[in-house]
Amino acid sequence: MPDIHDKKVRQLEKIANAIRQDIVTMLLAAGSGHTAGPLGLADIFAALYFHVLHHRPQQPNWPERDWLILSAGHLCPVRYAAMAQAGYFPKKELLTLRKLGTRLQGHPERLRLPGAETTSGPLGDGLGQACGIAYGLLLDNKKSRVYCVMSDGEQDCGVIWEAAMFAGKYKLRNLTAIIDRNNIQISGMTEDVMPLESLVEKYKAFNWHVIEINGHNIEEFVDACEEAKTMYTKPTVIIANTIPGRGVPEIEFDYTWHGKPPSAAEAKRFLADLRTIGGKISSEHE
Amino acid sequence: MPENKKAKLQRELFNDKKMELVPTRDGYGKGLLTLGKTNPRVVALCADLDESTRSQWFAEKYPERFIQMGIGEQNMVLVAAGLANYGKIPFIASYATFSPGRNNEQIRTTVSLSELPVKIAGAHAGVSVGPDGATHQALEDIALMRVQPNMVVICPCDAVEIEKATVAAAAVHGPVYLRFGRAASPVMTTRKTPFKIGCAEIFWTGKDITIIACGQLVYQALLAARALAKDNITAEVINCHTIKPLDEKTIIASVKKTRAVVTVEEHQIAGGLGSAVAETLVQRLPVPMEFVGVRDRFGESGEPDELLQKFGLTSPYIVTAVRKVLKRKK
Numbered sequence: 001m002p003d004i005h006d007k008k009v010r011q012l013e014k015i016a017n018a019i020r021q022d023i024v025t026m027l028l029a030a031g032s033g034h035t036a037g038p039l040g041l042a043d044i045f046a047a048l049y050f051h052v053l054h055h056r057p058q059q060p061n062w063p064e065r066d067w068l069i070l071s072a073g074h075l076c077p078v079r080y081a082a083m084a085q086a087g088y089f090p091k092k093e094l095l096t097l098r099k100l101g102t103r104l105q106g107h108p109e110r111l112r113l114p115g116a117e118t119t120s121g122p123l124g125d126g127l128g129q130a131c132g133i134a135y136g137l138l139l140d141n142k143k144s145r146v147y148c149v150m151s152d153g154e155q156d157c158g159v160i161w162e163a164a165m166f167a168g169k170y171k172l173r174n175l176t177a178i179i180d181r182n183n184i185q186i187s188g189m190t191e192d193v194m195p196l197e198s199l200v201e202k203y204k205a206f207n208w209h210v211i212e213i214n215g216h217n218i219e220e221f222v223d224a225c226e227e228a229k230t231m232y233t234k235p236t237v238i239i240a241n242t243i244p245g246r247g248v249p250e251i252e253f254d255y256t257w258h259g260k261p262p263s264a265a266e267a268k269r270f271l272a273d274l275r276t277i278g279g280k281i282s283s284e285h286e
Numbered sequence: 287m288p289e290n291k292k293a294k295l296q297r298e299l300f301n302d303k304k305m306e307l308v309p310t311r312d313g314y315g316k317g318l319l320t321l322g323k324t325n326p327r328v329v330a331l332c333a334d335l336d337e338s339t340r341s342q343w344f345a346e347k348y349p350e351r352f353i354q355m356g357i358g359e360q361n362m363v364l365v366a367a368g369l370a371n372y373g374k375i376p377f378i379a380s381y382a383t384f385s386p387g388r389n390n391e392q393i394r395t396t397v398s399l400s401e402l403p404v405k406i407a408g409a410h411a412g413v414s415v416g417p418d419g420a421t422h423q424a425l426e427d428i429a430l431m432r433v434q435p436n437m438v439v440i441c442p443c444d445a446v447e448i449e450k451a452t453v454a455a456a457a458v459h460g461p462v463y464l465r466f467g468r469a470a471s472p473v474m475t476t477r478k479t480p481f482k483i484g485c486a487e488i489f490w491t492g493k494d495i496t497i498i499a500c501g502q503l504v505y506q507a508l509l510a511a512r513a514l515a516k517d518n519i520t521a522e523v524i525n526c527h528t529i530k531p532l533d534e535k536t537i538i539a540s541v542k543k544t545r546a547v548v549t550v551e552e553h554q555i556a557g558g559l560g561s562a563v564a565e566t567l568v569q570r571l572p573v574p575m576e577f578v579g580v581r582d583r584f585g586e587s588g589e590p591d592e593l594l595q596k597f598g599l600t601s602p603y604i605v606t607a608v609r610k611v612l613k614r615k616k
Contacts, residue, residue, distance in 0.1 A: 109400075110371070110400055111400065117371070118367075118368075118400065119396065119399050119400045120395070122395050125391075125392055125396055127364075128360070128363075128364025128365050128367075128368065128392075129364045129365070129371065129396055130368060131361075131364070131365050131368060132364060132365035132366060132370075132371070132372065132376075133368040133371060133372045134368075135353065135368070135369060136368065136372035136373065136374050139351075139374075158360075159360040159361055159364065159392070162356075162358035162360060163361050163364060163365075165356070165358070166355070166356075166358070166361055170353075
C-alpha cells in the first residue's frame with residue numbers, strides 16, 4: 001500500500017459517494033435493512049477495497065489475500081456495494097438484496113457469497129474469527145493481514161472481550177480491528193443503552209495498540225492502517241468516529257435510522273443529497 | 287453366545303476381573319496424538335481443561351499446534367472457526383455443558399451454518415461424571431447438536447472407539463461433535479472392531495428385541511442381553527455411535543426382524559438417541575418402543591455407579607424396559 005496522495009483521496013471519496021448511492025438504492029429495493037451504519041462506513045469501505053486490501057475480485061479465495069471480516073453482519077449493504085464497485089459481482093445484483101434465492105442475504109453468508117469471508121449477524125462473533133485467521137496466518141508465516149470491522153454497539157458482547165484478551169495474549173500483530181464509533185445502536189445512544197467509554201483505555205488495557213481517527217477522513221484511516229503494520233507485538237484497533245447516516249443530512253445522527261430502509265420518496269431525496277453533496281453542487285439527474 | 291463375531295469384541299466381555307476400565311476421554315487424547323503425527327492441519331484448542339480433556343497430551347507433544355484459550359468457550363469456537371476458514375482442522379475441547387452448551391450460538395452461526403470443519407469434543411457428558419453434580423453433567427448436548435444442520439454427532443462406546451472416532455472426525459468435510467464421559471468405563475471393543483462414522487455396529491445378534499444404545503451404556507445393553515438370554519429372549523444390541531447421520535439401514539433391518547425397540551442413552555430422553563431412532567421408525571416402521579434415558583431432570587452428586595443406578599440407566603432397568611415393550615409387541 002503506497003502513501004496516499006490527494007488525488008487518490010479524492011478518487012476514494014468519489015467511490016464512497018457511489019457506494020452510498022448504491023446503499024440507498026439497494027435498501028429501497030429490498031424494503032428492509034439497515035441504513036445509518038452502512039452510510040457511515042462508506043468512506044472506510046471505499047478505502048479498504050480500493051486502497052488498503054490486497055485482494056483479487058476475480059479470485060475471491062486467492063490464498064495470498066488480506067482478509068476482511070465484517071463482524072456486524074447487519075452492516076452488509078456497505079460491503080456488498082463496495083464489492084460490486086470493486087468487481088466481485090455485477091452491480092445489478094445489488095437489487096437482489098434480501099430477496100429469495102439471492103447471494104446477498106440479509107446477513108452475509110460465506111457459503112453463498114465468495115468474498116464474504118465469514119457468516120455474520122449475531123453480534124460479537126467477528127473478532128474471535130478474525131483472531132483465528134490471524135493466528136493461522138502467523139503459524140504458517142504468511143504475510144496477509146486480517147481486518148475486522150465491528151460496530152460500537154457490539155462492544156456490549158462479552159465474547160468481544162474474550163477475543164480482545166486472546167489477541168493481546170498472542171500478540172496478533174497482523175490483526176487490525178476497526179470500530180465504527182457512531183454512538184448509536186438499535187435502542188438509542190450507546191452511552192445510554194450500555195456505556196462503552198473509555199473504549200480507548202479498555203483496548204489499551206487488553207494490550208492493543210489504539211488509534212482514534214475521524215472515520216470520514218480517508219487519509220487518516222489509511223495512515224492508521226499503515227501505522228498498524230509497524231506494530232510487531234500488538235494487534236491494532238482503529239476507533240473510527242463516524243456519523244451514522246453520513247451523506248444524508250436529514251438522517252445524520254438519528255438512531256431511529258439504525259434498522260430501517262428509506263421509502264421511495266425518502267430515497268429520492270437521499271440520492272439527490274448524495275449526488276449534489278448536500279446541495280453544494282448541481283446534479284444532471286435532477 | 288449370540289455375540290456378533292464380526293464385531294471383534296473383547297474375548298472376556300463379562301469377566302469382571304479381566305475387563306479393562308478406561309475413561310473415554312483417554313481415547314480422545316490418544317486420537318489427537320495420532321492426528322498430530324499424521325495430519326499437519328490439525329490444531330487443538332482447549333478452554334483451560336487441558337488435563338481433564340486429555341488435550342494436554344497433544345499440547346506436550348505438539349506445543350506449536352496447541353492453543354490455550356482460557357475459560358472462554360465462546361471465543362474458542364470463534365477462533366476455531368477462523369482457523370478452519372483459513373485451512374486448519376481445529377479440535378476444541380471442554381466440558382459438554384460449556385461446549386456445546388454455553389457456546390451454542392457461536393457453533394450454530396460460525397461452524398454449522400458456515401460449514402467449517404471444527405471438531406467439538408464435549409467431555410464430562412452424562413450423570414456418570416459423578417461428584418461434580420448437575421452443573422457439570424451434560425444431559426442435553428446430543429439434542430443441542432443434532433438439531434443443527436451439517437453437524438455430525440458421535441457418542442462412542444469406549445476409549446478405543448473414541449480414539450478411532452477422533453481420528454475419523456478429522457477426515458469429515460464439515461463439523462463434528464464428539465461426546466465422551468469422565469468415568470472409567472468398560473473397554474468392549476478392540477482395535478479390530480469395525481468403526482465407520484454413520485455405520486452402527488451390531489454387537490449382539492438376536493431376534494426378539496432390538497436394543498439401540500450409545501456411549502458407555504452399550505455395555506449395560508450387553509449385560510441386559512445376556513440376562514435376557516437366560517429367559518430365552520434373544521436381544522440384538524446395536525452400538526449406535528453415530529447419532530447423526532443415523533444409520534437407518536442397519537436399524538430398520540434389525541427392527542424388521544425383532545419388531546420392538548428399546549433405546550439406551552446417558553442423556554435426556556427428549557432430543558437424544560431415542561428421539562432420533564423414534565423419528566425414523568415412526569415414519570418408516572412403527573413398532574412398540576421404550577426409552578431408557580434421563581427423564582426430564584438434572585443430575586446430582588454421587589459416585590458414577592450410584593448415579594447410573596439412581597437414574598435407571600443400568601442393565602436391570604434395560605431388562606425391565608425390554609419386558610415392558612415385549613408385552614406391547616403383537
